[in-house]
Amino acid sequence: MQVQGQATAASAVRLPSRLVPGCHVEAVAIAKPLLDVSGVTLQYKTKQHLVTATYRVSFHVRKSDRYILLGPSGCGKSTLLKAVGGFLTPTEGTISLNGTSVTGPGPDRMMVFQEFDQLLPWKTVLQNVAFTLIKSGTLSAKQAEKKAAHYVEKVNLTKFKDTYPHMLSGGMKQRVAIARAMAMEPQILLMDEPFAALDALTRRKMQDELLRLWDDTRFTVLFVTHSIQEAVTIGNRILLLSPHPGQVKAGLNSRGIDEADTVTGQKLSDKISRLLFMSDVEDEGGTFHE
Numbered sequence: 482m483q484v485q486g487q488a489t490a491a492s493a494v495r496l497p498s499r500l501v502p503g504c505h506v507e508a509v510a511i512a513k514p515l516l517d518v519s520g521v522t523l524q525y526k527t528k529q530h531l532v533t534a535t536y537r538v539s540f541h542v543r544k545s546d547r548y549i550l551l552g553p554s555g556c557g558k559s560t561l562l563k564a565v566g567g568f569l570t571p572t573e574g575t576i577s578l579n580g581t582s583v584t585g586p587g588p589d590r591m592m593v594f595q596e597f598d599q600l601l602p603w604k605t606v607l608q609n610v611a612f613t614l615i616k617s618g619t620l621s622a623k624q625a626e627k628k629a630a631h632y633v634e635k636v637n638l639t640k641f642k643d644t645y646p647h648m649l650s651g652g653m654k655q656r657v658a659i660a661r662a663m664a665m666e667p668q669i670l671l672m673d674e675p676f677a678a679l680d681a682l683t684r685r686k687m688q689d690e691l692l693r694l695w696d697d698t699r700f701t702v703l704f705v706t707h708s709i710q711e712a713v714t715i716g717n718r719i720l721l722l723s724p725h726p727g728q729v730k731a732g733l734n735s736r737g738i739d740e741a742d743t744v745t746g747q748k749l750s751d752k753i754s755r756l757l758f759m760s761d762v763e764d765e766g767g768t769f770h771e
């Protein structure tokens with residue numbers, strides 16, 4: 482996979498030292514961040530190799546942020562998300578949610594993946610959403626079903642609540658996976674390219690739906706993509722990562738869908754393209770300053 486619209490990948494970069502001219506740079510954070518990722522290096526140790534997936538990555542996600550991790554294939558986006566999910570321990574650095582160190586998976590961080598087969602095939606739409614709620618052990622079956630119905634309605638699938646996954650389209654399955662994650666009311670929703678396997682039209686529709694849901698509930702989402710269009714449409718903050726091993730190249734603000742199809746949105750997309758494919762960010766690199 483390549484970052485869309487580009488033919489070449491940049492070579493490894495040094496850590497950024499300055500701000501990107503023209504970027505809306507964050508002022509000192511007013512509120513304490515919800516998610517604090519600080520100097521995180523992530524490695525995979527196999528018998529033969531030691532793979533460094535990310536190198537000293539730092540970023541802060543605030544409540545109700547639609548925070549995007551954008552970068553080319555192999556830069557460690559999924560690895561970062563897994564670490565925030567608590568499935569991987571950093572070799573260096575820290576990850577904390579609401580001031581508490583992340584040491585393992587928990588219901589406060591729910592993940593949605595790219596694959597369509599995240600659902601239990603022997604359970605209906607409603608049962609799939611209710612199942613996770615029941616398993617969490619905080620609700621009775623009846624309470625779980627009521628809550629599940631509420632979230633199934635939020636993703637416009639009430640008509641299909643008794644349908645089994647094999648009878649749903651890819652987009653519908655992804656909506657069930659989103660409903661299931663949202664029903665847990667996590668502190669942060671972790672989405673790993675959830676629309677990447679959809680056709681272009683459905684993908685656009687799903688992006689709009691996600692924003693509509695966000696407008697409704699103002700959830701916090703950490704969203705991984707390699708699509709610049711998707712990043713600009715969905716995100717209010719976009720963190721650009723360098724090619725393998727992933728390092729922070731820059732942080733940019735976006736106004737999301739309001740801006741995506743405007744000249745400003747196009748300019749932002751162009752800037753992201755330039756930044757992502759510069760082989761060295763020493764002169765123009767930058768990060769959010771929080």
Ligand SMILES: Nc1ncnc2c1ncn2[C@@H]1O[C@H](COP(=O)(O)OP(=O)(O)OP(=O)(O)O)[C@@H](O)[C@H]1O
Pocket residue numbers: 482525526527532533534552553554555556557558559560561707725
């Ligand atoms: N289980 C694993 N064992 C060893 N190396 C791994 C493992 N998973 C990922 N890697 C390596 O870590 C690096 C980062 O992988 P990761 O999947 O996080 O990239 P990504 O940015 O999500 O890429 P993509 O856009 O293709 O999904 C890659 O070099 C990859 O080969």
Ligand SMILES: [Mg+2]
Pocket residue numbers: 558559560673
């Ligand atoms: Mg990935």
